[in-house]
Amino acid sequence: MNNILILPILVPLLSAALTILVRDNLPLQRRISLIGMLILFITSFFLAAQVLEHDYLVSYIGGWQAPYGIALVADLLAAIMILFAGLIGFSVVLYSLLSCWHEEFSAAFHPLIHFLLMGVCGAFLTGDIFNLYVCFEIILMASFALLTLEGRAEQTEGAVKYVVLNLLSSAIFLAGLGLLYAKTGTLNMADISLIAQQATVNDNAGPIRLAGLLFFISFSVKSAMFPFFFWLPASYHTPSVPVSALFAGLLTKVGVYALIRLYTLMMPGDILNNDLLLTMGVATMLIGVFGAASQMHIRRILSFHIISQIGYIAVGIAINTALSLAAAIFFIIHNMIAKSNLFLVGGIASQAVGSENLYKTGGMWKAWPQLGLIYLISAFALAGFPPLSGFIAKFSIVWAIAEAQLWWVMAAAIFTGLLTLYSMVKIWAELFWKDHPNPEWTFTDSRDNRRLIPVSFLALFAILLGVGGGPLFELCLRAGEQLTDPTHYIQAVLGEAR
Amino acid sequence: MEIVMSFVIGVCYASAIFLLLQKRLLQIIIGISLLGHATNLLIFVTSGLHGTTLPIIAKGAEILPATAVDPLPQALVLTAIVIGLALFGFSLALAYRCVAVLGHDDIDRITHTDSLDDTIALSKNNIS
Numbered sequence: 001m002n003n004i005l006i007l008p009i010l011v012p013l014l015s016a017a018l019t020i021l022v023r024d025n026l027p028l029q030r031r032i033s034l035i036g037m038l039i040l041f042i043t044s045f046f047l048a049a050q051v052l053e054h055d056y057l058v059s060y061i062g063g064w065q066a067p068y069g070i071a072l073v074a075d076l077l078a079a080i081m082i083l084f085a086g087l088i089g090f091s092v093v094l095y096s097l098l099s100c101w102h103e104e105f106s107a108a109f110h111p112l113i114h115f116l117l118m119g120v121c122g123a124f125l126t127g128d129i130f131n132l133y134v135c136f137e138i139i140l141m142a143s144f145a146l147l148t149l150e151g152r153a154e155q156t157e158g159a160v161k162y163v164v165l166n167l168l169s170s171a172i173f174l175a176g177l178g179l180l181y182a183k184t185g186t187l188n189m190a191d192i193s194l195i196a197q198q199a200t201v202n203d204n205a206g207p208i209r210l211a212g213l214l215f216f217i218s219f220s221v222k223s224a225m226f227p228f229f230f231w232l233p234a235s236y237h238t239p240s241v242p243v244s245a246l247f248a249g250l251l252t253k254v255g256v257y258a259l260i261r262l263y264t265l266m267m268p269g270d271i272l273n274n275d276l277l278l279t280m281g282v283a284t285m286l287i288g289v290f291g292a293a294s295q296m297h298i299r300r301i302l303s304f305h306i307i308s309q310i311g312y313i314a315v316g317i318a319i320n321t322a323l324s325l326a327a328a329i330f331f332i333i334h335n336m337i338a339k340s341n342l343f344l345v346g347g348i349a350s351q352a353v354g355s356e357n358l359y360k361t362g363g364m365w366k367a368w369p370q371l372g373l374i375y376l377i378s379a380f381a382l383a384g385f386p387p388l389s390g391f392i393a394k395f396s397i398v399w400a401i402a403e404a405q406l407w408w409v410m411a412a413a414i415f416t417g418l419l420t421l422y423s424m425v426k427i428w429a430e431l432f433w434k435d436h437p438n439p440e441w442t443f444t445d446s447r448d449n450r451r452l453i454p455v456s457f458l459a460l461f462a463i464l465l466g467v468g469g470g471p472l473f474e475l476c477l478r479a480g481e482q483l484t485d486p487t488h489y490i491q492a493v494l495g496e497a498r
Numbered sequence: 499m500e501i502v503m504s505f506v507i508g509v510c511y512a513s514a515i516f517l518l519l520q521k522r523l524l525q526i527i528i529g530i531s532l533l534g535h536a537t538n539l540l541i542f543v544t545s546g547l548h549g550t551t552l553p554i555i556a557k558g559a560e561i562l563p564a565t566a567v568d569p570l571p572q573a574l575v576l577t578a579i580v581i582g583l584a585l586f587g588f589s590l591a592l593a594y595r596c597v598a599v600l601g602h603d604d605i606d607r608i609t610h611t612d613s614l615d616d617t618i619a620l621s622k623n624n625i626s
Contacts, residue, residue: 167589
């Protein structure tokens, strides 16, 4: 038994419960929330260290042996994802403590954030497909409430689209789950993998493939892939800034994580058509970046960029080599950090300038150059400039594409990178560089540099991952090798008996 | 029996999709709820409907009797029903909020978050 595996789920649960209990004392609640996130972050370090040592950690909840009981499994991918989810959670809570002192900020914010983190960590750790469904629902429920926390008109409108499409995807997931259980009689992912491989050998993988395709549609909705992305740009710009930063960093990544597990573990080989994922990935890249180019609102541009970046990751999964999977994992990490940070920086800037509409902003570089510098670092990291984190991420993806000799995909990837740069420069020019459109405008913000702590912290990571990204990429490569050969995972979960 | 149930599930899915394609939010929410119920029924049927006894090993026996039902799908359905109830409750509250804030629940008119100028117009006459 490895009891440390339960901690990333238990710690946010306890923090959520505690923050509910002290809801009448807002300063205390905020402190508890921050400490809870810090503990989660530290725990995830220990978990990662353990996984590095043992490769796989498995814990059977209630002592029921897999495949009958529910297993929690941590391989390198899960450990890396939890580590950076903890980092994002911590930075977002720190930001909310330093920047959002308004009365409108409800006492429900901190408990919901912790519930969301609990669902996210649970989804990363579980080795049971039904448990994954339950974790998805926890994430959904918390995100629904976070999205509509202030109950403004545009939040309600955004939430309608978000709620309806995500509930639809959950129903599809559940239907696939039922069909898969009917065919295989198991819910354990490792066991499903064995049965699916056996079925491919016997050439009767049809029913399993049907269930897999339902999963694929559902996870594509969750990760906002073309043509299922419509809920994302309609809703992500409506909640408060820390909430959209958290969503941008974590939610779609959970969908992508599920896609990785689907393609490498549950349906390995070519049971699900990899070319389909590849084509959808390329379409996602292009549509996302075109959408971003057409917008003039900070958080809408960034929302469309989430979609386009998901395309890169999907391409990495579809190529399905150790290198491409490592590149996809590195890309997820880089994207979590850079994207959340851009949302936070955009939040500080629009709070200071009074608008998120780029036609009505300007003059921020003269007014607050430190903020501009942090924006530049995150934006160029996202666009993929050396020596920042995005460069390694994009370079390794393109390298993997070149190894697979998919030249049209490579052309699309590089073109998308170029347009990403265009949008980032657009925000830069309109928000920071040009003069404010209203000549009588004066800068009234306090320019409190303490508010820059969480964003500088994340920007520092963007630099570190670029300059010193070697060790982390080695780690991703090891994770990629683990993913391409699921036999060790299966052995670790099911034991030597199977 | 499974054949009959398959048709029932199919009719449920068809009605759910019909409701999802309607214009009013309330109908869509009922459609989603029905979709969830159809899925629950699907999971319930997957274990087969031929079991007649409880899945408890009798005193002195070593294995389950062949007539025992598979309890797992029932446990799954139970979980899914509880989750579905919570989500249905939230959706109804959202629909109520939608009518309270926007004054209507017509899906065709809920388009303000898709274009820039409209959101600004919307947030000007904010009712919170």
